[in-house]
Amino acid sequence: MIRATTLRRATLALLLALAAACARGDELAAGIQSFVEREMLRQRVPGVAVAVVLQGKPLLARGFGFANLEHTVPVTARTVFQSGSLGKQFTALLLAMLAAEGTLSLDDTLGRFFPEAPPPWSTVTLRQLLTHTSGMPDYTEGLIDLRRDYSEDELVALAWTLAPEFEPGSTWRYSNTGYVLLGAVVRKATGRFYGDLLRERVFRPLGMPHARVISEADIVSHRAAGYRLVDGVLQNQEWVAPQLNTTADGALYLSLVDMLAWHRALRARALLPAAGWEDMFRPVRLSDGSDYPYGLGWRVDSVADAARVHHSGSWQGFKAYIARYAGADLGIIVMSNLAEAEPARFVDGIAALIDPALVDPGVEAP
Numbered sequence: 001m002i003r004a005t006t007l008r009r010a011t012l013a014l015l016l017a018l019a020a021a022c023a024r025g026d027e028l029a030a031g032i033q034s035f036v037e038r039e040m041l042r043q044r045v046p047g048v049a050v051a052v053v054l055q056g057k058p059l060l061a062r063g064f065g066f067a068n069l070e071h072t073v074p075v076t077a078r079t080v081f082q083s084g085s086l087g088k089q090f091t092a093l094l095l096a097m098l099a100a101e102g103t104l105s106l107d108d109t110l111g112r113f114f115p116e117a118p119p120p121w122s123t124v125t126l127r128q129l130l131t132h133t134s135g136m137p138d139y140t141e142g143l144i145d146l147r148r149d150y151s152e153d154e155l156v157a158l159a160w161t162l163a164p165e166f167e168p169g170s171t172w173r174y175s176n177t178g179y180v181l182l183g184a185v186v187r188k189a190t191g192r193f194y195g196d197l198l199r200e201r202v203f204r205p206l207g208m209p210h211a212r213v214i215s216e217a218d219i220v221s222h223r224a225a226g227y228r229l230v231d232g233v234l235q236n237q238e239w240v241a242p243q244l245n246t247t248a249d250g251a252l253y254l255s256l257v258d259m260l261a262w263h264r265a266l267r268a269r270a271l272l273p274a275a276g277w278e279d280m281f282r283p284v285r286l287s288d289g290s291d292y293p294y295g296l297g298w299r300v301d302s303v304a305d306a307a308r309v310h311h312s313g314s315w316q317g318f319k320a321y322i323a324r325y326a327g328a329d330l331g332i333i334v335m336s337n338l339a340e341a342e343p344a345r346f347v348d349g350i351a352a353l354i355d356p357a358l359v360d361p362g363v364e365a366p
Contacts, residue, residue: 226317
């Protein structure tokens with residue numbers, strides 16, 4: 001009888017604890033929803049998809065607002081957004097996978113794959129391209145005509161004509177050109193288009209049903225429209241040549257469903273050996289011996305004395321952000337369809353609601 005009474009009490013205590021946790025979860029979800037709706041109005045964002053994953057369980061995963069204003073289509077978890085530079089983490093993963101199996105080494109030089117590469121580009125390593133320490137100027141900063149369809153070979157040839165901004169390995173500067181070259185390296189090393197390899201080796205195995213390289217011609221279910229503010233008025237995104245939306249620097253379609261599957265893979269350290277993931281999230285070591293807080297396609301730093309990996313994306317009327325806080329076992333994903341959106345404000349505001357200590361001290365909480 002005593003044992004039965006003790007068991008009943010323990011069971012009741014567990015049920016009460018679970019009920020309290022559920023109530024706390026519901027309260028948090030409601031607070032996050034309210035915050036997202038307010039921030040959308042403040043930023044004038046037409047549509048947002050938001051996921052919050054706490055200790056492996058989705059606290060919130062839903063859409064807000066509209067994916068297409070002309071047809072008043074609401075955002076859902078299946079709405080497909082452009083990735084912008086969130087795509088770089090998938091390019092980096094693919095390179096790391098090829099390195100793990102011995103197809104290439106991240107310390108290989110461009111000269112191995114492109115004998116025609118002139119000095120100093122012939123001695124730049126794949127790791128320097130991945131970490132933005134190559135000195136390669138960014139082709140999106142006025143170096144090309146965004147309405148011209150450049151082939152991959154033409155973009156590679158353009159890269160060879162650029163003068164280094166600094167000695168490779170000596171400092172950090174963001175370069176989309178470097179990731180375009182990485183896509184070309186994948187083709188040289190495997191004979192395959194990087195987007196096809198991502199589909200076969202990353203998206204399908206991880207259960208990312210909507211993830212793919214951008215296409216202007218294909219019928220893409222649940223595709224969102226991108227917008228921009230011009231003199232305070234919402235307009236459709238500017239047109240970019242279709243071929244420029246296939247490069248490895250961030251030309252993917254992704255939905256919230258896809259990103260939740262990606263977060264599960266990050267949490268489980270899937271597809272790569274442990275050493276590969278450690279390499280992915282290790283700050284790059286510069287030639288003077290100092291570290292810079294960027295890994296392989298990820299910004300890497302810490303908040304509340306715990307590691308954080310995060311990255312933004314911005315392209316053609318879309319803004320996105322993913323952040324993973326290791327100490328709290330928390331992931332936050334925000335995808336939006338406005339060029340002027342500030343997804344980091346959504347992420348910081350949501351993090352503050354969950355734990356104020358997770359907000360970067362250098363960032364004013366919304």
